[in-house]
Amino acid sequence: MLFRLLLVLAFAFSLAGCASLSESECQVGDWYSIGKSDGYSGYVSYERLGKHNKACREHGIAIDQQQYQLGYQAGLADYCTFQRGLSEGKGGKTYAGVCQGDSDIIFREGYALGQKYYQVSSKINTLKRDNARLENEMKKVAAGSGEFYKYDGEIKANLREITLLSVRLGEVQSELSRASASAGF
Numbered sequence: 001m002l003f004r005l006l007l008v009l010a011f012a013f014s015l016a017g018c019a020s021l022s023e024s025e026c027q028v029g030d031w032y033s034i035g036k037s038d039g040y041s042g043y044v045s046y047e048r049l050g051k052h053n054k055a056c057r058e059h060g061i062a063i064d065q066q067q068y069q070l071g072y073q074a075g076l077a078d079y080c081t082f083q084r085g086l087s088e089g090k091g092g093k094t095y096a097g098v099c100q101g102d103s104d105i106i107f108r109e110g111y112a113l114g115q116k117y118y119q120v121s122s123k124i125n126t127l128k129r130d131n132a133r134l135e136n137e138m139k140k141v142a143a144g145s146g147e148f149y150k151y152d153g154e155i156k157a158n159l160r161e162i163t164l165l166s167v168r169l170g171e172v173q174s175e176l177s178r179a180s181a182s183a184g185f
Contacts, residue, residue, distance in 0.1 A: 032071035039075020089114020
């Protein structure tokens, strides 16, 4: 019986966490600011507005879609930049395609460069972790039978790849600097 009660409570709390806005946020209803925040975060307008509408409807509160859209467009103006695209790409984030026209092209240029950086630096970090693991394995084997040579080749290959990727990362960083300079940053 207690288990069922706990299960029901856990389910209720998990549903409560799904609402995009609290009752007090719906009551205050600063829809311009909510829209601006969503635009600045790169959310898809209709998806986010639908979630807000559902959350506020549960509290019997109507939303102001016009103010939301005005704020959303203002937020997108700050989101759809080269620098923000670069930042989102370097962070490994997904782009939802919310920018339009020239701002989409500019955002995607930064995003593509950021993704290159993210991919190369992620690969370097993976190889460094692999090397640390292999070196630990080598030490364990060396302490026992002395047959560490089987790890030596893999470690050397990883080190070569890290060196090549480090050079590539430097190239990407130079490319980022040049692109930032030409974009006026």
